[in-house]
Amino acid sequence: MSIDDLTKGAGEWLSGTGPMCDIVISSRIRLARNVVGYPFLSKTNDVQRRELERSLRGHIQDLDLPDAPFYVDVDGAGDLERRLLVERHLISRQHAEGQGSRGVAIGGRETIALMVNEEDHLRMQVLRSGLQLDELWDEVGRIDDMLGSRVEYAFHKRYGYLTACPTNVGTGIRVSVMLHLPALRMTGEMERVVRAARDMRLAIRGLFGEGTEATGDFYQVSNQTTLGRSEEDIIDDFKHIVIPKIVDYEKQARQVLLREKAVALDDKIWRAYGLLTTARSLSSDETLGLLSHLRMGVNLGRIDLLGIELVNELFVMTQPAHLQKISGSVLNGEERSAVRADYVRQRLGSDN
Amino acid sequence: MSIDDLTKGAGEWLSGTGPMCDIVISSRIRLARNVVGYPFLSKTNDVQRRELERSLRGHIQDLDLPDAPFYVDVDGAGDLERRLLVERHLISRQHAEGQGSRGVAIGGRETIALMVNEEDHLRMQVLRSGLQLDELWDEVGRIDDMLGSRVEYAFHKRYGYLTACPTNVGTGIRVSVMLHLPALRMTGEMERVVRAARDMRLAIRGLFGEGTEATGDFYQVSNQTTLGRSEEDIIDDFKHIVIPKIVDYEKQARQVLLREKAVALDDKIWRAYGLLTTARSLSSDETLGLLSHLRMGVNLGRIDLLGIELVNELFVMTQPAHLQKISGSVLNGEERSAVRADYVRQRLGSDN
Numbered sequence: 191m192s193i194d195d196l197t198k199g200a201g202e203w204l205s206g207t208g209p210m211c212d213i214v215i216s217s218r219i220r221l222a223r224n225v226v227g228y229p230f231l232s233k234t235n236d237v238q239r240r241e242l243e244r245s246l247r248g249h250i251q252d253l254d255l256p257d258a259p260f261y262v263d264v265d266g267a268g269d270l271e272r273r274l275l276v277e278r279h280l281i282s283r284q285h286a287e288g289q290g291s292r293g294v295a296i297g298g299r300e301t302i303a304l305m306v307n308e309e310d311h312l313r314m315q316v317l318r319s320g321l322q323l324d325e326l327w328d329e330v331g332r333i334d335d336m337l338g339s340r341v342e343y344a345f346h347k348r349y350g351y352l353t354a355c356p357t358n359v360g361t362g363i364r365v366s367v368m369l370h371l372p373a374l375r376m377t378g379e380m381e382r383v384v385r386a387a388r389d390m391r392l393a394i395r396g397l398f399g400e401g402t403e404a405t406g407d408f409y410q411v412s413n414q415t416t417l418g419r420s421e422e423d424i425i426d427d428f429k430h431i432v433i434p435k436i437v438d439y440e441k442q443a444r445q446v447l448l449r450e451k452a453v454a455l456d457d458k459i460w461r462a463y464g465l466l467t468t469a470r471s472l473s474s475d476e477t478l479g480l481l482s483h484l485r486m487g488v489n490l491g492r493i494d495l496l497g498i499e500l501v502n503e504l505f506v507m508t509q510p511a512h513l514q515k516i517s518g519s520v521l522n523g524e525e526r527s528a529v530r531a532d533y534v535r536q537r538l539g540s541d542n
Numbered sequence: 543m544s545i546d547d548l549t550k551g552a553g554e555w556l557s558g559t560g561p562m563c564d565i566v567i568s569s570r571i572r573l574a575r576n577v578v579g580y581p582f583l584s585k586t587n588d589v590q591r592r593e594l595e596r597s598l599r600g601h602i603q604d605l606d607l608p609d610a611p612f613y614v615d616v617d618g619a620g621d622l623e624r625r626l627l628v629e630r631h632l633i634s635r636q637h638a639e640g641q642g643s644r645g646v647a648i649g650g651r652e653t654i655a656l657m658v659n660e661e662d663h664l665r666m667q668v669l670r671s672g673l674q675l676d677e678l679w680d681e682v683g684r685i686d687d688m689l690g691s692r693v694e695y696a697f698h699k700r701y702g703y704l705t706a707c708p709t710n711v712g713t714g715i716r717v718s719v720m721l722h723l724p725a726l727r728m729t730g731e732m733e734r735v736v737r738a739a740r741d742m743r744l745a746i747r748g749l750f751g752e753g754t755e756a757t758g759d760f761y762q763v764s765n766q767t768t769l770g771r772s773e774e775d776i777i778d779d780f781k782h783i784v785i786p787k788i789v790d791y792e793k794q795a796r797q798v799l800l801r802e803k804a805v806a807l808d809d810k811i812w813r814a815y816g817l818l819t820t821a822r823s824l825s826s827d828e829t830l831g832l833l834s835h836l837r838m839g840v841n842l843g844r845i846d847l848l849g850i851e852l853v854n855e856l857f858v859m860t861q862p863a864h865l866q867k868i869s870g871s872v873l874n875g876e877e878r879s880a881v882r883a884d885y886v887r888q889r890l891g892s893d894n
Contacts, residue, residue, distance in 0.1 A: 453876075456822040460820040460894060464820030464894065469816065470806075471806065
């Protein structure tokens with residue numbers, strides 16, 4: 191597999207098959223690690239970076255990763271390819287926009303992404319559809335062990351894993367769950383959820399991580415604390431308390447809408463379908479919003495003209511870099527909107 | 543025929559058959575007349591009003607009007623029926639909301655509406671699809687002559703016909719043409735047209751006459767001056783200068799849009815179709831706006847899934863009183879929006 195294959199399908203995390211996948215789009219765990227004998231990246235010179243990259247890439251390529259893993263030289267990749275990886279949630283924006291030798295190893299139908307020379311020497315991400323934190327923890331633990339037997343991680347017996355940014359020191363773990371919460375937004379209760387999450391020292395962000403707005407009713411919930419609590423405790427909190435609670439709120443809000451605002455709800459859902467199957471120009475933001483309503487409609491059984499996997503796939507495929515990759519040309523914003531609308535109509539089998 | 547038959551079809555003026563009917567929805571001429579021997583209506587008592595109404599109704603019923611004419615006792619009619627007549631452009635809002643004995647005789651597939659005891663004792667309206675001012679002038683002249691041979695009109699040899707409001711004194715004529723100008727609105731040139739029309743002492747109003755906003759890109763252009771110019775001059779101006787000029791502006795604006803903004807134009811047209819065939823709730827204003835875009839799309843051949851007559855008919859049938867008549871029940875705003883959306887989907891043959 192290679193980066194060009196990414197536009198042919200949507201990766202496991204968007205398959206809409208995991209537990210609670212009507213509301214939990216995906217879950218993700220990433221570990222931050224640094225290698226003994228090298229300074230943090232902000233202090234390295236070009237030679238050290240290149241050495242680090244070559245060494246870590248070699249170790250990663252020796253690992254037994256599932257499903258045709260491949261390595262992308264992010265420094266040598268084109269701008270479009272880098273943005274494609276960001277839209278795909280396989281690398282962070284920082285990694286795409288960074289400088290110097292760096293890369294990412296992708297495997298297991300995009301469930302695994304190992305970033306080399308991002309903020310830390312190594313960021314190991316595992317990502318799956320629905321709520322699958324235990325499975326992810328097993329998987330990332332296995333990878334962490336395999337690499338840890340080949341390189342020596344910077345580790346302090348009191349503080350734990352040492353990381354470039356103090357917020358990651360300790361376990362170096364970040365657990366994130368991407369949620370689709372359209373009903374909470376419609377009923378105006380999302381604010382309350384955001385406040386409650388902040389009280390629990392959780393971060394709530396938009397679709398593309400730090401500094402992004404919640405578009406199309408998608409929210410990423412992640413832990414802020416990495417020090418003083420074990421990985422298992424953090425994961426347990428997510429699995430047994432945080433996520434079930436938010437999912438339950440969303441379900442209740444959906445039931446309230448169905449009971450008290452069925453016409454308004456169906457109106458939103460069907461209008462979304464109407465616009466997606468007829469528009470000749472669709473911005474990225476509008477598309478996300480419409481797909482969000484459509485997704486809720488499919489999950490609530492209010493519209494049966496398509497399945498959830500197609501809706502999920504459209505979320506990713508209609509992003510700017512994906513669209514340009516698919517159409518095979520660099521497009522300005524206006525052109526993208528037209529190509530996006532054509533693409534969506536075609537994928538939805540619209541005659542209009 | 544009776545008032546209940548009105549919801550079965552849309553009347554001649556919406557048939558979309560007259561000259562220039564892609565842009566000129568309809569043309570209308572009305573004459574204001576008062577009867578000698580009675581004061582203006584604001585000065586009459588109930589007895590005089592009743593006498594006037596009975597007398598004029600009798601004379602009108604003796605006329606040879608085409609196509610199953612019928613008379614509606616507006617004072618005795620229900621609120622819904624009165625509003626139905628306003629939506630149908632068969633009586634004015636003032637006439638609907640007025641007091642005391644009053645009525646309207648309707649004939650010729652709604653091309654003729656003779657209002658008794660509106661602002662003047664008699665208001666004779668003729669209304670047809672497209673630009674048909676000569677035909678209308680012949681028709682209203684014939685009716686005017688027939689009635690004038692039965693009752694004596696208040697007439698001053700210097701000022702002409704005397705009317706309740708000085709703005710109608712003289713000829714008592716008002717010529718109005720209803721135009722559909724979506725492209726001028728989209729290109730932002732409508733302001734210029736409105737200014738030019740005002741310079742020519744023409745009034746530009748919304749869909750339902752005085753005091754209404756232009757909704758859905760529909761504008762009524764009418765003369766302001768009734769004194770010092772002959773009826774023929776006023777009509778000639780409309781026929782040879784005013785209307786052809788505005789129609790030409792609109793056509794040019796459409797060509798500009800087609801040449802320079804084809805995607806944006808098609809986007810508006812197809813989105814309108816998408817929303818009308820899927821929405822579960824449609825307000826009256828939104829519906830007018832969407833039908834306006836759809837109408838332009840049909841006229842420009844950008845969408846061929848329906849004909850102009852159906853679009854025209856939907857303009858009238860989706861008005862509040864029409865909808866309630868069709869559904870056979872009094873509905874609040876929210877209910878109307880839901881019934882309207884269902885009705886539109888059904889008429890457009892939507893499976894969604």
